Amino acid sequence: MGKSIGKWAVQLTDAEREQLQKQTRAQSASALAVKRARILLLCDQNQADGGKTDDEVAAQIGMTRRQVQRIRTKFAQEGLETTLRREVRSDRGTARVLDGRAEARLVALCCGTPPEGRQQWTMQLLADELCRLKVVTHVCAETVRQTLKKNQLKPWLTRRFCIPEADRARFVSQMEEVLDVYHEPRDAAHPLICMDEASKQIVADTVAALPMTPGQPRREDPHYERKDVQAIFAFFDPVRGWRRMSVRRTRTRQDWAEEIRRLLDEDYPAAQQVTLVCDNLNTHNIASLYATFAASEAHRLARKLRLARKLRLVHTPRSGSWLNMAEMELSVLTRQCIGRRFENAEAMTEEMAKWEANRNESGLGAHWRFTTADARITFRKLYPVECDIER
Incomplete structure (x- = not known):
């Protein structure tokens, strides 16, 4: 674009130029007024060099060429005072629709x-x-x-939130028990095992998926064939970095009892006491042993549980399953291994065994850093009686 010539050209008098120069130096002037004054000074054709073009002014001031044109045109049509003054909205003072x-x-x-x-x-x-x-x-x-x-209201948004149980005292007592257990010293004779359960629906492709190619992700058809539903029992030793994933048809108290016998007799036969952290499911108790085994076998396991203290059950609070480290391991299993489609349960079990062996070989454990002192700060509103904060 050429120089600012024509009927909308800016031609300042000496008095106007002096007024604009004072405006640019005035500390009480608004930023908008200062910008407009600088634009008019740069566009002034009465200068020795004849003024700058709109593009040059826009680049120097930090505005668009169209904004420079509007200011120059307004000056030519309405004068200096109107150009520098901020416009007042015509609807100013109109009553609000919602008072x-x-x-x-x-x-x-x-x-x-x-x-x-x-x-x-x-x-x-x-x-x-x-x-x-x-x-x-x-x-x-x-x-x-x-x-x-x-008012920061979003009626279309619903957020999933773990709401603590109504009995806050029971919640915080069980939470602190789990946190204390996580920070107790451990050795081979006193292992810590976290246990959790999950259901997995096995679905298969009805149409073969398309493999990933450059520029295209892997694509699978939304239709699928439901094959089976399996129960997964997860046992995780965060200190040793060991885990065992068992797949069963059901997740009854008999299934839980069988898995506990395997844990005590096969996985940790030499342990003096196994601390088992699990949730509050009604099958996770000693009564499940008597509901599963003959009296002699149930009594043998019960003697280990009660007399020799072979097993120590620690339950997470209701709505507090996030305290169970086995839940984290199940999440890793889903993301890394079983979060996909399988032709049958056997194929899924085989893949899980490979995943389990690889992680056990690597010794991938977990280090729980959230302590009871941290809980009393983070969840201070859940405590029925205000507690002293340990600094």
Whole structure:
């Protein structure tokens, strides 16, 4: 673009140029007024070099060429004072559509139950409801959206959150018991085992998946064939870096008892005491042994459990399964191995065995760093009685 010539050219008088120069140095002037003053000074054709082009001014000021053109045109049409003055909106002073009372009613509606047959509130539903209740005569969905944004409300969002049980005292007592167990000294005679269960639905492809190629990820058809459902019992020793994943048809108390016998008699026969951390499932107790084995066998295991203290059961609190390190190991198993489709249960079990052997060979354990002192800070609101914070 050429120089600023024509009927919208900027030609400043000496008085205007002096006023603009004072404007650029004034500390009380707004940033917008200073920018406009600098633009007019740079575009002034009465300078010795005839002024700069719009492109040059825009690059020097940090604005667009179109903005420079508008300011130059405004000066030529309306004069200096109007150009430097900030424009006042024509609707300034207009009453708000949603005043404080209406806004409070909107917030209450959004936090309440949506209409029957609707899963959640929408912007239009809220606008219509405000009109139906005669809170306002009219309001648009965009006004509702802006008001909800100001109040940090998102009616379309539901977040999964682990809500502690109502008996907070029991929750914190069991949580601290698990945390204390995790930080007790361990050796080969007193291992720590974390145990958890999961169900896995086995599905197979109905159409062969397309392999990954450069520029294209692996693609699989959304349709699948349901093959089976298997129960996975996970036993994890975070100190030793050992784990065992057992696959069974069911997850009854008999299955749990069989897995415990295998843990005591085969996996840790020389251990003096095995500390087992598990959740509060109704099958995870001594009674499951008597419901599974003959009286003599159940009594033998019970003697180990009670007299020789072969096994020490530690339960995580309700809604506190995140405290079980075996749950983390199941998550790794899902992400690294079984989070895919299999033709049958045997194929999945074979892949799990390879994954298990590889991780056991590498000795991949876990180091739990969250302590009881940390819990009393993080979960201080869950404690029925205010506790002293250890610094």
